Amino acid sequence: MNLEDMAQRLEASGDYRVLRRLVPRRHPHLADGSATRIGLFVDVETTGLDPVRHEIIELAMVPFTYALDGRIFAVGDAFQHLRQPAEPIPPEISAITGIDDAMVAGQTIEPAKVAAFAAPAALVIAHNAAFDRRFLERFCPLFTRKPWACSMAQIDWAAEGHEGLKLAYLAAGAGFFYDRHRAENDCLAAIELLATPLPKSGILALTRLLAQARPPTWRIVAEDSPYDRKDQLKARGYRWSDRPGPAPRGWYLDVDEAGGEAELAFLQAEIYGRPVQLQVTRIDAYDRFSERC
Structure with a gap:
């Protein structure tokens, strides 16, 4: 055998x-x-x-x-x-x-x-x-x-x-x-x-x-979010970034195009409690995983 x-x-x-x-x-x-x-x-x-x-x-x-x-x-x-x-x-x-x-x-x-x-x-x-x-x-x-x-x-x-x-x-x-x-x-x-x-x-x-x-994603940065909301952000999948680069320091989440509006609505209603202008960056395979984003 x-x-x-x-x-x-x-x-x-x-x-x-x-x-x-x-x-x-x-x-x-x-x-x-x-x-x-x-x-x-x-x-x-x-x-x-x-x-x-x-x-x-x-x-x-x-x-x-x-x-x-x-x-x-x-x-x-x-x-x-x-x-x-x-x-x-x-x-x-x-x-x-x-x-x-x-x-x-x-x-x-x-x-x-x-x-x-x-x-x-x-x-x-x-x-x-x-x-x-x-x-x-x-x-x-x-x-x-x-x-x-x-x-x-x-x-x-x-x-x-x-x-x-x-x-x-x-x-x-x-x-x-x-x-x-x-x-x-x-x-x-x-x-x-x-x-x-x-x-x-x-x-x-x-x-x-x-x-x-293949498809692009959108990075939403919850800049200057209230400290007492950090556990809520973490539970939703946000990650913290403070490394050098063009993105601001803060909690961020990558979402597909269809989910962007819903995520911004969540942040305004549940995290900030008011209308806010947040940085949203389009990311595709040419930039994803690089130091540029």
């Missing part, structure tokens, strides 16, 4: 669940002549969380060809490089990523080569795009001109039965595991998830992601 047969017997018993090592599929779906676009999944490993103070130490980009309905036809070869930062890599970062100073010594990533590799992409995707985009825009200006999507934030994983948003948790929920926290492996695991039907709806994960990424 081979290992796969043993795994199937264990699963059939109802007492075991078997995770299989990810074997990346080069052609998750068969091409059928449909119109296609080039997607680019990216992942960075860095010396910390702040794109102003910290640096990229590893970058991976994996291109893939997809149909407009979310089917992935082909996964290309990765761009994967290490980079030596100006300061030693903190021990806690090495513990997480497995990348130490000896591995990156003398290594560089040329922004021009990054730009050339990423140029054909019609869409850039990351798992936590709010993190990766801010680092990559500082490193290579091309990424400021690309539309972005986030496989973590723009798919309702909880509604599909998943209990966490980390890539490793989602992979385990989909029945596989992989060697984590190296950029190329993370990209390939995420692409596999995007090419797989979601467990409850049966819709391809990339299909759901594209549906969320």
